[in-house]
Amino acid sequence: MDGVDPNQxxxxxxxxxxxxxxxxxxxxxxxxxxQGIDLTVAQGEFLSLLGPSGCGKSTxxxxxxxxGEPSEGTIDWPRASYDAGGKPERSIGFVFQEPTLMPWAxxxxxxxxxxxxxxxxxxxxxxxxxDAIEGVGLAGFAKAxxxxxxxxxxxRVSIARALVKRPKVLLMDEPFAALDEITxxxxxxxxxxxxxxxxxxxxxxxxxxxxxxxxxxxxAVMGARPGHMRELITVDAPYPRDEPFRLSASYNExxxxxxxxxxxxxxxVGHQP
Amino acid sequence: xxEDSRPVSPAMRVAVPxxxxxxxxxxxxxxxxxxxxPKFVLPPPSAIVKSLANDYPSLLVSLWITxxxxxxxxxxxxxxxxxxxxxxVQSRLVEISIFPYAVMLQVTPVVAIAPLILIWVGVEHIDRxxxxxxxxxxxxxxxxxxxxxxxxxxxxxRDLFQLYGASRWQRLRMLQLPAAQPYLLGxxxxxxxxxxxxxVVAEFVAGSxxxxxxAWRIVESxxxxxxxxxxxxxxxxxxxxxxxxxxLAGLETLLLGRWHESAVRREx
Ligand SMILES: Nc1ncnc2c1ncn2[C@@H]1O[C@H](COP(=O)(O)OP(=O)(O)O)[C@@H](O)[C@H]1O
Ligand SMILES: [Mg+2]
Numbered sequence: 001m002d003g004v005d006p007n008q009x010x011x012x013x014x015x016x017x018x019x020x021x022x023x024x025x026x027x028x029x030x031x032x033x034x035q036g037i038d039l040t041v042a043q044g045e046f047l048s049l050l051g052p053s054g055c056g057k058s059t060x061x062x063x064x065x066x067x068g069e070p071s072e073g074t075i076d077w078p079r080a081s082y083d084a085g086g087k088p089e090r091s092i093g094f095v096f097q098e099p100t101l102m103p104w105a106x107x108x109x110x111x112x113x114x115x116x117x118x119x120x121x122x123x124x125x126x127x128x129x130x131d132a133i134e135g136v137g138l139a140g141f142a143k144a145x146x147x148x149x150x151x152x153x154x155x156r157v158s159i160a161r162a163l164v165k166r167p168k169v170l171l172m173d174e175p176f177a178a179l180d181e182i183t184x185x186x187x188x189x190x191x192x193x194x195x196x197x198x199x200x201x202x203x204x205x206x207x208x209x210x211x212x213x214x215x216x217x218x219x220a221v222m223g224a225r226p227g228h229m230r231e232l233i234t235v236d237a238p239y240p241r242d243e244p245f246r247l248s249a250s251y252n253e254x255x256x257x258x259x260x261x262x263x264x265x266x267x268x269v270g271h272q273p
Numbered sequence: 274x275x276e277d278s279r280p281v282s283p284a285m286r287v288a289v290p291x292x293x294x295x296x297x298x299x300x301x302x303x304x305x306x307x308x309x310x311p312k313f314v315l316p317p318p319s320a321i322v323k324s325l326a327n328d329y330p331s332l333l334v335s336l337w338i339t340x341x342x343x344x345x346x347x348x349x350x351x352x353x354x355x356x357x358x359x360x361x362v363q364s365r366l367v368e369i370s371i372f373p374y375a376v377m378l379q380v381t382p383v384v385a386i387a388p389l390i391l392i393w394v395g396v397e398h399i400d401r402x403x404x405x406x407x408x409x410x411x412x413x414x415x416x417x418x419x420x421x422x423x424x425x426x427x428x429x430x431r432d433l434f435q436l437y438g439a440s441r442w443q444r445l446r447m448l449q450l451p452a453a454q455p456y457l458l459g460x461x462x463x464x465x466x467x468x469x470x471x472x473v474v475a476e477f478v479a480g481s482x483x484x485x486x487x488a489w490r491i492v493e494s495x496x497x498x499x500x501x502x503x504x505x506x507x508x509x510x511x512x513x514x515x516x517x518x519x520x521l522a523g524l525e526t527l528l529l530g531r532w533h534e535s536a537v538r539r540e541x
Pocket of ligand 2: 057058059173174
């Protein structure tokens with residue numbers, strides 16, 4: 001893998017937010033999920049992890065979130081303060097592939113959950129919760145139950161819940177993979193709109209080349225068996241991005257490059273991403 | 274979801290079984306009269322109603338005694354079942370120590386334990402023996418259903434709670450117990466019926482305490498060949514069973530109606 005500079009960042013001035021060095025993960029069942037992962041996530045970037053399924057994208061994201069420990073290597077949060085137990089104050093929002101809502105609770109209750117677990121009283125944070133719900137375009141649905149919503153709307157609730165504590169980092173694990181193309185495009189646009197100029201950082205797992213190019217400032221292409229970093233691709237196109245970008249020559253060129261890289265990651269077998 | 278999705282209105286839900294019941298009763302009355310079946314073999318419905326009208330003061334007292342034991346057994350089973358389920362989900366050690374004994378209690382026929390319980394509580398406390406036996410019968414569905422429910426929490430939701438640093442107590446109250454609700458309510462419906470069965474069977478085996486419950490009325494009527502009265506007592510028992518079931522089913526709809534697939538009626 002020559003030419004891979006793990007510390008290459010979009011914007012040289014942007015300070016490192018997460019520093020992953022030499023991370024490997026072996027599950028107790030014997031699966032070697034990750035090996036020698038080096039990656040520095042810069043403050044404010046939109047970084048996608050792209051790779052074939054089974055290459056350890058979810059595993060890496062979960063390790064970053066602190067759900068599980070790496071078998072080797074370290075994940076540092078240089079800018080975070082550490083608590084008494086030596087755990088970094090990560091300030092993370094997490095969005096799973098499924099909306100993962102509590103079916104017995106209303107939209108409001110679901111979005112309120114992270115604050116509630118912090119001990120915040122309902123009345124004091126009601127406005128903040130309503131803001132988060134409005135922010136994802138669900139104003140008026142606070143009292144609805146998840147089963148009354150469409151798949152796209154449920155995913156919006158999940159995003160609102162991840163954002164309600166105003167985290168510094170949003171981790172998303174193939175959040176739109178189960179949605180139809182139109183809903184997915186709309187959510188992509190809304191996600192970019194939410195991200196624009198807020199200063200937070202997004203780590204976005206996907207297996208779609210087009211989605212990763214459209215959204216990201218940087219793409220980390222991963223390979224499998226065991227999961228490893230293949231290539232870092234900087235998508236040097238300005239934000240805000242919208243329909244014209246999707247139709248532009250540079251978008252197509254980036255898709256081509258990324259596709260080729262992904263194909264390389266899959267061992268050269270003919271594959272339509 | 275039912276395979277047959279033809280719409281059934283609430284009125285039909287009542288009317289259809291009612292019509293069936295009336296037809297069966299009519300045929301019964303007619304056959305008993307036409308074949309001249311003696312009353313002590315099979316009384317006609319009219320004789321049962323007459324007996325119910327004559328004997329209802331004593332039958333109501335018995336009904337109350339049976340009902341009281343049933344309700345007490347049900348609530349004790351509910352409380353201990355949920356408590357033990359919560360404990361066994363908190364600690365694997367508790368779980369593996371409790372479950373073999375719970376299963377043992379469940380599979381041993383209550384009729385077989387009755388004499389032992391009777392000796393332990395003393396013959397002067399038959400009421401207590403009845404309560405213990407009915408509780409044993411009613412307890413297991415609550416324990417096993419609640420445990421299963423608490424364990425079937427969505428893995429990602431569990432991770433989410435961990436991510437936000439939820440305490441054990443928060444996880445129990447906001448995640449595991451709500452997730453277990455549909456399972457618990459299913460267990461309660463089974464357990465409510467079992468508590469009644471337990472109370473009746475226990476009275477058959479252990480005899481009645483200070484007052485006699487419906488089971489004893491049935492034994493007594495049989496001994497005196499007062500078959501209409503026996504049927505009247507039986508009728509009361511089944512009505513009681515139905516009422517308990519309907520109340521618990523109503524509670525289920527009330528609690529799950531807005532969110533759980535089993536209780537939500539879907540528009541097409
Ligand atoms: N909890 C787990 N226990 C054991 N093996 C796991 C676990 N999670 C994932 N794996 C294995 O690790 C590898 C990487 O999985 P994953 O991180 O989910 O990949 P991706 O998200 O890229 O599809 C797979 O082979 C998978 O079977
Ligand atoms: Mg995955």
